[in-house]
Amino acid sequence: MEALKLAGLQREDVGSVVATGFGRRSVSFAGSIKTEISCHSTGCHYYYPEEITVIDIGGQDNKVVKLNASGRKTSFKMNRKCAAGTGAFLEEMAYKLDVPMSELEGLARKSATGTELGSFCTVFTATEVLDRIRGGEQLEDIIRGLFNSVAKRILEMDRLTGRVIISGGVVAHNPIVAEIISERAGVNVEIAPHPQEMGAFGAALYAAESQTIQHQEDNQLSVARR
Template sequence: MRNKLAERIIFAGVDVGASRTKAAIIDSDKNILGWNVRKSGTNFTLSSNLCLAEALSMAHADKSEIRIAYSTGYGRKNVTFAAGSRTEIGCHAKGCYHYFPIAMTIIDIGGQDNKIIKVDENGKRTNFKMNRKCAAGTGAFLEEMCLRLDVGLEDMNGLAADAEGIIKLGSYCTVFSATEVLENIRNGKPLADLMKGIFYSVIKRVLEMDSLTDKVLMTGGVVAYNPYLVKMTEELIQSEILVPKLPQLTGALGAALFALESRQQ
């Protein structure tokens, strides 16, 4: 069995985000064999190595089997085993088009970046926008809110989904929003309604970045763990939203696909 596996040719993609590092292992037929997500921490080289090791373990593969690895994300230049790198914009587009080969608008909500990426029916990027210099509406905003409310990140989705009403926030600013939330708590407003308002704030920040065209697809860690946020977005834009099977992995998958393509060129 081991010998047979050792003959495989595999490709790796690692997405070192500001918050989380993601790795994906694929074979020549673009099947995902293994993957992993872990905190990026402060040592991106270490986290990318550990993340890759876990993904390889899941794929029952050895590092020596990797034909080519590509990196992406904020810490892409810190990945020592990568032969090449691409920006996360390009990798998300590549990874999403792999799942859904159609013209689409991708909304990626990351740890400190939000992106809106437009892809045509041939998988080519036609446009993209990143959030302006402020991190309002990103994962960092949600983390700050959870910290202030003493709510676990894993509890956000359930709370928002259980809300009977919604308390919308007025400010762009994360710090002022937290003050606004605490003021509402002091006034006896339900936590669930506030959490739904916090989700609403994230969605509004994203939707004001660009117009949405074609089919809409959502990715990123926030989407992976908060399906209710996707449901709220669907209600707001009055359209069904596609979510890939592993929404946090599309960047890493895209990097692995670029690695595969580079071998073919």
């Protein structure tokens, strides 16, 4: 309802609704569902209609999806077993460091390389960070180290091939992550337009496509009737 209000629309104005994300099956008014993997991919393909690798760093999961020039997925990977290296990891670390999320990017940019954190587990990383603080390391180096950790989790998921596009909430607020991935992988990594809304945009493209198909079927039906 809020979205309709913001757009100045009524429910009847919306021809089709596609739900995505972890809660997709709970959207009672959706006509169909699509995974966020497909939606992020479709959204990115709209802007980059060529062979691309899509990296999505979300709140609870990371994805690396490969698309061919037609926009079809050729493979995808999601983070394994735990949510290390996702937005939730940064959120937890910001809380532990008592630094607002909005200040992480600025602080990290003051550091040249950042500290290297070895732990995979979020809780163990917090312990390691405490140890670094006690060891006298600078806050900005530690924060850049956290972003380095996110980049490492991405780079161990899959090889980056073709043009590399990154989306999701983490890079929307912390574009430095794209730069770190780019430096470490030795490839150019571009941030997609509206990275945080890319999944919703992809879902909208699916909804629009279903409308087009419906119109085509309606048209064919009327021709047949003639």
